[in-house]
Amino acid sequence: MADGSRPNADLDAAIAEAEARYGAANPQSKARAQVASQVMPGGNTRTVLHYTPFPLAWSGGKGNRLTDLDGHEYLDFLGEYTAGLYGHSDPVIQGAISKALSDGIVLGGPNRYEAQLAEAICKRIPSIELVRFCNSGTEANLFAIQTARIMTGRDKIMVFEFAYHGGVFYFGSHGNPLNLPLNWVKSRYNETEYTRGLIAEHGADLAAVLVEPMQGSAGCLPADPAFLEMLREECSRRGIVLIFDEVMTSRLAPGGCQALVGIKPDMTTLGKYLGGGLSFGAFGGRRDLMERFDPYRSDSIGHAGTFNNNVCSMAGGVAGLTQVFTADEAVRLNALGDEMRGRLQKVARRHEAPLQITGVGSLMNLHFVRGPVRTPADAHPSDPATENRMGEVLKLFHLDMIAAGIYLARRGFVALSLPMREPDVARFEAALDEFLATRGALVKDAVG
Numbered sequence: 462m463a464d465g466s467r468p469n470a471d472l473d474a475a476i477a478e479a480e481a482r483y484g485a486a487n488p489q490s491k492a493r494a495q496v497a498s499q500v501m502p503g504g505n506t507r508t509v510l511h512y513t514p515f516p517l518a519w520s521g522g523k524g525n526r527l528t529d530l531d532g533h534e535y536l537d538f539l540g541e542y543t544a545g546l547y548g549h550s551d552p553v554i555q556g557a558i559s560k561a562l563s564d565g566i567v568l569g570g571p572n573r574y575e576a577q578l579a580e581a582i583c584k585r586i587p588s589i590e591l592v593r594f595c596n597s598g599t600e601a602n603l604f605a606i607q608t609a610r611i612m613t614g615r616d617k618i619m620v621f622e623f624a625y626h627g628g629v630f631y632f633g634s635h636g637n638p639l640n641l642p643l644n645w646v647k648s649r650y651n652e653t654e655y656t657r658g659l660i661a662e663h664g665a666d667l668a669a670v671l672v673e674p675m676q677g678s679a680g681c682l683p684a685d686p687a688f689l690e691m692l693r694e695e696c697s698r699r700g701i702v703l704i705f706d707e708v709m710t711s712r713l714a715p716g717g718c719q720a721l722v723g724i725k726p727d728m729t730t731l732g733k734y735l736g737g738g739l740s741f742g743a744f745g746g747r748r749d750l751m752e753r754f755d756p757y758r759s760d761s762i763g764h765a766g767t768f769n770n771n772v773c774s775m776a777g778g779v780a781g782l783t784q785v786f787t788a789d790e791a792v793r794l795n796a797l798g799d800e801m802r803g804r805l806q807k808v809a810r811r812h813e814a815p816l817q818i819t820g821v822g823s824l825m826n827l828h829f830v831r832g833p834v835r836t837p838a839d840a841h842p843s844d845p846a847t848e849n850r851m852g853e854v855l856k857l858f859h860l861d862m863i864a865a866g867i868y869l870a871r872r873g874f875v876a877l878s879l880p881m882r883e884p885d886v887a888r889f890e891a892a893l894d895e896f897l898a899t900r901g902a903l904v905k906d907a908v909g
Contacts, residue, residue, distance in 0.1 A: 472853055472903050479860035480514050486864075489530035493518045509542065512859065512871045522549030525880040527868055535868040536885055540876030543677070543709045543824065546734035547781055548880040554737045557780035561772040574775035581782045582735070582743065586707075586717050588725045592745030593754055594769045598708030598732030599627025601742035602671065604764065605728045606643070609669035609702035611762060612750055617663055618643055619670040619701075621650040623679035623837035626671060626706050626730075633678075634841055634848075650676050651836045653688045657695060664699040669728075674718040677709040680828060680840040681820035681874065689724045696727070702750070708732040708742075713795055713822040715788035721821070734786075737777020740768070790879060795822030798877050801886045805893055812897040815908040820875075827873035829854045829908050850907045857903070858896060865892040 469475045484491060494515035497504030505511045517529045525548050527537045540546065547554055561574070579592050595601055606618055624632045631637040632647060646663050648656040650672075660667065670692055676682040696703040705726035710718035712734060719726060728746030735741050745751055753762045768774075802818050802825050809816035815831040819840075826840075829851055834840050842848050859871040867889055869875050875889075897904070 469900060469903050472850075472857065472907050475900065475903055476853060476857050476860070479857055479864070482864065483860050484514055486533070487515075487517060487529065487531050490518045491515050493530060509870075513856070517863070517868070524548050524550060525878050525885065533866070535863070535866050536888060537878065538867055538869040538875045538889060540878045541738075542733075542870070542874070543712065543876045544733040545738065545876070545878050546712055547738055547785055548878045549738075551781070551785055551879070553784050554777050554780050557776045558737065558739070558773050561776035564772070566772055568772065572770060572772050572775060574772060574779050575770040578735075578775050578778045578782065581779060582731070582745070585715060585782065586711065586719070586729060586745075588719060588727075588747075589729055589745035590748040591751035591754075592743050593751070593764060594775075595742040595744065595766050596740050596768055597627065597742045598706075598730060599629060599742070600766070601708065601730035601732055601744040602626040602630055602704075602706060603641075605704050605730050605744040605746075606669060606671065608728065608744070608750060608753070608762070609704065612753065613668045613700065613702060615666050615668035616644045617646050617666045617668060619646045619648055619656075619660065619663070619667055621648050621672060621676070621837075623650065623841060624671075624673065624676060624706075625678035626673075626708075630671075634843075649836065649838075650679070650682065651685050651688050653685065653691050656688070657691055660695045660699065660701070664695070664701065667699070667701045669702040669704050670696055671704045671706060673706045673710060674722050674724070675710050675713070675821050675824070676837065677824070678872075678874075679837045680834065680872075681824050681826035682834065682837065682840065683819070683821050684722065685835075686722060689722055693724050693726075702727045704728045704730065704746075706730050709824065710821070711735070712786075712791065713824065715791045718821065735778050735782065736774035737781040739771075739774040739777050741774045741778060785879065794877055794879055794881065797881060797883070797886065798823035798825060801825070801877070801889070804886065804890050808890060808894050808897065812894075812901050814897050814901055814904060816897075816904075823877040825875045827855075827858070827875070829858070829873075829904060831908060847909075854904055854907050857900060861896050861900065862892055865895070867892050 494504045520530050521528050525537050527535045583589050629639050629641045648659050674684050703726045707717050707729050714721045731743040754764050805818045817828045817834045819826050819834050828834050828840050
């Protein structure tokens with residue numbers, strides 16, 4: 462962390478100092494980045510893991526700790542962008558995966574695990590009457606969208622600005638040229654009447670509304686109850702398939718975020734942690750929608766994927782959902798997250814800092830803004846200069862937290878893992894307190 466006696470002439474100088482310190486402390490990660498750049502563009506194969514001047518590279522992890530190539534240990538508050546719910550070394554999950562490996566892999570047929578995992582998911586999320594597996598949340602959303610188009614005979618899909626539903630479904634401020642060219646209708650998250658109007662305008666052609674009950678990559682923005690209630694009402698009235706993307710949010714309660722908000726979607730997509738830390742995706746929902754995938758039917762929809770039921774993900778997923786991430790553990794971890802969010806907000810108020818912490822349960826995001834954050838527009842200003850200043854503050858915060866031995870996403874995103882306990886939260890709280898004490902004047906000047 463920055464020395465409180467060191468003058469912070471301005472934000473640019475502070476960032477330059479922090480980057481120089483970071484570079485000097487992490488020569489092995491820097492060298493890895495340079496070598497990797499010879500065979501991968503930018504040394505990268507997953508854009509979200511890149512940050513300047515170069516990302517830390519990991520040699521291993523245990524519990525909720527990570528160790529980088531230079532031997533530094535960090536408290537892991539990123540949690541692999543929610544996929545690391547179980548931490549890095551849960552013995553129950555490791556044991557299940559080891560047994561699956563020892564029994565043989567790529568078997569080329571059904572195995573003992575997949576129906577067990579399907580049963581566990583259907584029990585936990587009652588809106589899922591039937592479920593099928595795939596390899597990622599991206600695939601899960603693709604298959605759910607296509608199911609809705611086939612079953613309704615309609616073409617348009619409603620999504621929301623700043624939503625992320627996978628590598629080919631990103632609707633942020635700058636868009637993504639890799640997005641699939643489907644017939645999108647883009648609305649505004651948490652803007653109830655605006656969205657109701659768009660549904661009325663396009664309703665006869667809408668196959669589905671795809672929405673997160675808490676918009677994740679946009680900054681952990683919980684949906685207003687009235688917003689979700691309106692979506693459920695309008696979709697039911699107009700025969701539109703309501704799809705909840707719970708790839709990130711299914712961990713927020715024993716029955717997923719849909720149980721918290723009390724809204725039952727027609728279909729749900731899953732991914733991230735549900736493979737026990739290995740690649741995983743799933744889509745499921747109402748029986749009348751999903752039973753079209755029954756290969757015994759003459760009108761069956763074909764659904765392929767070599768690794769849909771790979772034994773390692775299936776075995777790890779069963780062990781995790783039935784033995785580790787129990788209903789009680791889900792409640793405990795999310796209560797810890799709620800407590801952490803409140804404690805961090807108190808630190809911000811004490812320093813009179815322009816900082817808002819949003820989220821639900823074990824997922825949260827720090828936003829260096831003054832006003833409340835309810836919609837993506839609140840978190841992502843349209844003015845490029847303002848957006849750039851906020852990004853620079855987050856860069857400084859990220860580098861200072863790394864120097865304090867705490868790892869989180871550069872965008873301020875935090876995901877707790879099951880090994881987390883109160884002392885870990887206290888350490889994050891203390892690091893934030895020091896950052897605001899040391900850098901607070903710069904933050905206030907930058908944010909305004």
